[in-house]
Amino acid sequence: MGGEEPAPGPIREALGHALGSDPGPLELSHVPGGASRETFQVAAETGRWVLRRDPPGGQSFVPLEVEFAVVQAVSAAGVAVPRPLHLEPEGGRFGTAGYLMDHVEGTSVAPRVLRRDGYEAARLRLPAELAAALARIHAVELEGVAAVASAGSNPALAACELWEGELDQIGEPLPALEAGLRWLRLHLPAPPERSTLVHGDFRLGNFIVDEDGLAAVIDWELCHAGDPTEDVGWLSIRSWRFGNDDRPVAGLGALDEFLVAYEAAGGSRPSAERLRWWEAMGNVKWATICARQAHDHLTGRRRSHELASLGRRICEPEWDLLELLR
């Protein structure tokens, strides 16, 4: 990662202010990954925290201040998240806009959660825990997070427009993806009964999991107001099953079992058609993100064989997309 590292001194000062006592000298280490925001582990003898901030010169889908407000709101609504501690604006003590939060122990590496010994109990509990967390997220009062971007009068149409625009910017010819997008445009579901907060990237990889199950939902940088079914569809796409194709929901469990738990926790059960539409749209989104990442490599914006390899994975969600439409 290029750009200047944040300075430990000012972070110590901000943390001391938030905690009410000086945490002592800090050590910072960059955590790789993350769609566009930077994450740093902050360690002292007195504890561990996490700093999340905008990359120098970069921005994300949701302004960082809004992400902070959303994490505060969902935390107050009882969703397990790392406790948000302190926000600094652009040009403040973290350099770019950023916020500090508590460190949550556990792993966010999906294959580890799905296969490693020690997570058996977690795997059993996760489907119901994820369903309950999602129902709580979808029940958050949007007025409390007024700055959250709205998806317009029909979130399904807004999603089509969003990914068509992104594909136009990338410029890679992908007729199978376009055929799927066209089908989705011709079969738009009606606007949802209620527009809700949508996490926007709700999948294994963005959950911190410990041996007991779900410890925290992280990575809120794609949150927006829209159709709650979007989160369920995205959670169910084949790519996020990591090979456990017989368990449609996140490679962990059955769809019906998940929806029963979601309903029991206050969520409103989507129709099979609406869910299929959003799962198909989830594949459009993942295929487009793969194309974007490969494009970033090819244009030299971020050279990496990992990003390059995603160009050869576009065909996986393309296949799943077309399968869902047949």
Added chain:
Amino acid sequence: MTQDRPDAAEVLDALAEFLFSDVREWAPRERRFQVLVAANLCAILGRELRAGSEPLREDLALLRELLGAKPPAGELTDAELRDAVRAAEAELARRLRAGELDEGLDRTVARLAEHVRRKLDVARPGYAG
């Protein structure tokens, strides 16, 4: 191209094996995934070389059919073939977006699955079942 052995696909096989077994062992835990990605890319290229230009020829025929265009006249070089496929993909993508192929879209979706299957045969064999 040269005539020497190991040929290109065989060299890539050797690299994939080296990355997958040796390098994966030496790599620090947090970098192992990146080594696996590199090994997988070598394996993809090996399959691509072995498949030759046949998948591209089949794709060009399919794309032209969906566009209602005539099959290409004469033999294309591999570079011309690749350019022709990308041009046909771009044209088909444009017409799909513009709604010009809405009639029979279900059939187009079914036919394009064949095109995606050919990409998967190289990139991820077995994925399409």
